[in-house]
């Protein structure tokens with residue numbers, strides 16, 4: 459069974475059908491792209507997959523469980539983590555604390571242990587610290603652990619957002635335009651980071667991205683939507699030469 463199996467996903471906002479009959483099936487370890495012109499419905503798909511929007515109809519099965527109607531935190535619990543088009547970090551907190559906050563669902567102390575700083579609290583805190591530092595090592599950010607998130611350069615803020623999503627221990631990572639605003643060097647590093655995540659964590663990645671070099675360079679399979687509907691599914695070569703895709707992008 460696929461890790462994520464989406465069928466006939468549709469959402470209407472008043473008279474507008476923003477996403478119409480969307481489907482996707484993603485296996486563990488797969489690196490999948492979701493592309494389409496501006497306003498095609500890509501972020502709306504992410505918002506339905508992560509419980510931000512309730513679909514009008516359709517099913518979303520994540521790791522064998524139907525998650526339609528679940529709240530965003532339940533969906534994180536079920537194994538889907540995401541990043542946003544506009545970076546969302548706790549800017550006044552340190553890099554380490556940003557990661558530790560996301561790790562809290564793994565922490566096993568209760569409120570009394572916390573208030574009285576009992577040994578179980580310190581054990582869990584130490585575990586969270588070690589885990590955060592391991593993650594930051596993977597992203598080559600250990601040296602920035604005590605910097606405030608707001609003081610990081612843009613490319614590193616993006617990396618931190620991904621590290622934070624990974625701290626929730628997901629089975630699938632949804633990345634919404636991770637290369638937006640990055641310079642070519644930062645984009646190149648991001649590609650390496652995405653490969654690294656897939657190989658090290660063995661999770662699936664679904665990526666929305668406008669940077670075609672990035673999508674075509676790293677995704678094995680790509681789904682293309684336009685006006686809320688799927689117009690093509692295939693490998694990068696098939697997508698590049700698909701007449702419907704060319705037409706959608708050139709706006710003919």
Ligand SMILES: Nc1ncnc2c1ncn2[C@@H]1O[C@H](COP(=O)(O)OP(=O)(O)OP(=O)(O)O)[C@@H](O)[C@H]1O
Pocket residue numbers: 471474476494495496497498499500501502503
């Ligand atoms: N909450 C909402 N209420 C009404 N319309 C919405 C809502 N959210 C999205 N839409 C509409 O749904 C359509 C798809 O928007 P969406 O943001 O998903 O596109 P996108 O493919 O992610 O675009 P971009 O590449 O520009 O980010 C747009 O017409 C948008 O205006």
